Amino acid sequence: MSGTETQRVADERFRDAVRPEKPFNWFRLTVTVAVVAGFLGASLSVDARWERLPEVPGELWNIFGLMFGDLDLADLPDALDSMWESVGIAWIGTMIAAALSFPLAFLAARNVSGRVSVVVTRQLLNIPRAIPEIIFAVALIPIFGLGPLAGTVAIGLSSTGTIGKLSAEIIEGCDHGPMEAADAAGGSKPQLVRWAVMPQVMPEIIAFWLYRFEVNIRASAVLGVVGAGGIGTMLQQSIEFRQWASAGMALIVVVLVTILIDMASGAIRRRIIRGPRPAAQT
Amino acid sequence: MIGGLIGLVGFTVAAGADWRYGIGFSVTEIWDGLTRSNAPMRGLAEIDLGALTGSRARDGFLETLQMAVMSSIAGALIALPLALFNSKLGAPNRAVYAVVKLLNNVIRAIPDLLWALLFVAAVSIGALPGILALFFFSLGVVTKLTSDTIDGIDHGPVEAARASGASHPQMLRFAVLPQILPAYTSFSMYCFELNLRASAVLGFVGAGGIGTVIDFYRGQGQWDRVWGVVAGFLVVVIVVERISAVLRKRLL
Numbered sequence: 258m259s260g261t262e263t264q265r266v267a268d269e270r271f272r273d274a275v276r277p278e279k280p281f282n283w284f285r286l287t288v289t290v291a292v293v294a295g296f297l298g299a300s301l302s303v304d305a306r307w308e309r310l311p312e313v314p315g316e317l318w319n320i321f322g323l324m325f326g327d328l329d330l331a332d333l334p335d336a337l338d339s340m341w342e343s344v345g346i347a348w349i350g351t352m353i354a355a356a357l358s359f360p361l362a363f364l365a366a367r368n369v370s371g372r373v374s375v376v377v378t379r380q381l382l383n384i385p386r387a388i389p390e391i392i393f394a395v396a397l398i399p400i401f402g403l404g405p406l407a408g409t410v411a412i413g414l415s416s417t418g419t420i421g422k423l424s425a426e427i428i429e430g431c432d433h434g435p436m437e438a439a440d441a442a443g444g445s446k447p448q449l450v451r452w453a454v455m456p457q458v459m460p461e462i463i464a465f466w467l468y469r470f471e472v473n474i475r476a477s478a479v480l481g482v483v484g485a486g487g488i489g490t491m492l493q494q495s496i497e498f499r500q501w502a503s504a505g506m507a508l509i510v511v512v513l514v515t516i517l518i519d520m521a522s523g524a525i526r527r528r529i530i531r532g533p534r535p536a537a538q539t
Numbered sequence: 540m541i542g543g544l545i546g547l548v549g550f551t552v553a554a555g556a557d558w559r560y561g562i563g564f565s566v567t568e569i570w571d572g573l574t575r576s577n578a579p580m581r582g583l584a585e586i587d588l589g590a591l592t593g594s595r596a597r598d599g600f601l602e603t604l605q606m607a608v609m610s611s612i613a614g615a616l617i618a619l620p621l622a623l624f625n626s627k628l629g630a631p632n633r634a635v636y637a638v639v640k641l642l643n644n645v646i647r648a649i650p651d652l653l654w655a656l657l658f659v660a661a662v663s664i665g666a667l668p669g670i671l672a673l674f675f676f677s678l679g680v681v682t683k684l685t686s687d688t689i690d691g692i693d694h695g696p697v698e699a700a701r702a703s704g705a706s707h708p709q710m711l712r713f714a715v716l717p718q719i720l721p722a723y724t725s726f727s728m729y730c731f732e733l734n735l736r737a738s739a740v741l742g743f744v745g746a747g748g749i750g751t752v753i754d755f756y757r758g759q760g761q762w763d764r765v766w767g768v769v770a771g772f773l774v775v776v777i778v779v780e781r782i783s784a785v786l787r788k789r790l791l
Contacts, residue, residue, distance in 0.1 A: 296612045303605040305666040316661035345554035345562040387776040391740040396579040400572045405562035479652035515648040
């Protein structure tokens, strides 16, 4: 076979070649149809009085103008005071949740506890996870009265579910080697947990506690709307009574403090996960 | 380490103690409150699931679902371009990146219920302020999570696209988008779960949904019915979460 012959055959093959057809993606089509249909169905059937929608940007602009147009520094101490209360509620609430969820997490981890304990504890942790803090708060206000205590317990109870579930997952993801070693050396179950599991999982669990604290600050900032303490009360009342300037000040304080604490807590979390720098140990 | 621990304990005591700058936390008060006979706990004991069959609860659940579906889809759609601009890789220039980042931080720092308060003040009560509040909430969540994913993608395809002369939008479309799409879809579904949960409380400020029904029964002191509706809501949330978890596992 000559060189030109080979070339001719190759050219022919190239000419006849067709691009393979893309496989038809049924999954993508189904998802698209479901999303579009869901959106249209919901927007057409909901009783939202859409004719008010065009007014929204104007109204919002108006309100922001009133809020931030003539801020009064005299409102600042009040706002900072209530925000500190919100931070306190979030912190103590997170502490309660950490204390409650810590033993539950071990009971819910498959590699530490038995089947029955895992199933029962997981269901127990699912319930507070699905109920929003505000619902806990409104149920606790008749018990503890208006004020920060109801908010604190509400935050604590509802975070217990999330922290417990995540901690259990962290425990399940730990390395089996140390556990086997402790088992082989004759360690009892509590000893196993204390010396083989806890050293591995504590950094991640503590980092998650901190993350949950950040989430809880957002939650506790609004608990006051139903009267459970913190800056939410100030926000709700100043908006209801159209005292826009103090609402604006409260809003600024909420946003700034939230962002600041996020940044600080994020830095601490990264430091905990990373461990001390080698240079610091010398 | 020791210094940090002391600071931590100090902060806890300062925040919890009963003084000018503390919230006055006390275990005995909690114990007293819980052991005293009270209306919410009596209501929990004689929970009334019949409340779920009434038309009031049915309309509330329907509205909650409609609100969550609409706001999640709309929020997630708009969050995709914002997420691209919210990462150093995807933003066309530094100025856009800085502006979008600042905007996103502010949006995320305002909790959902606060959005609802603002929109109720702007357009009065109903489902509309609730939808708008959840829309902004979704925007913040999905943008943040997706842009975090963009920061961690493989840079190989990006360099390949640039080397073969792709423009910035082409690079985003063919090198970045395919990598983040599964995670983005998963975050959008997660956001739907969050919205469903959040829409239960928007009713407390008049922004529609099942929260309106819960608030109504609470105002009447009918705690048995409150807990009935909450139990129904719990089942809806857990079922949706299960379905979503299965779908998300299939995506990733």
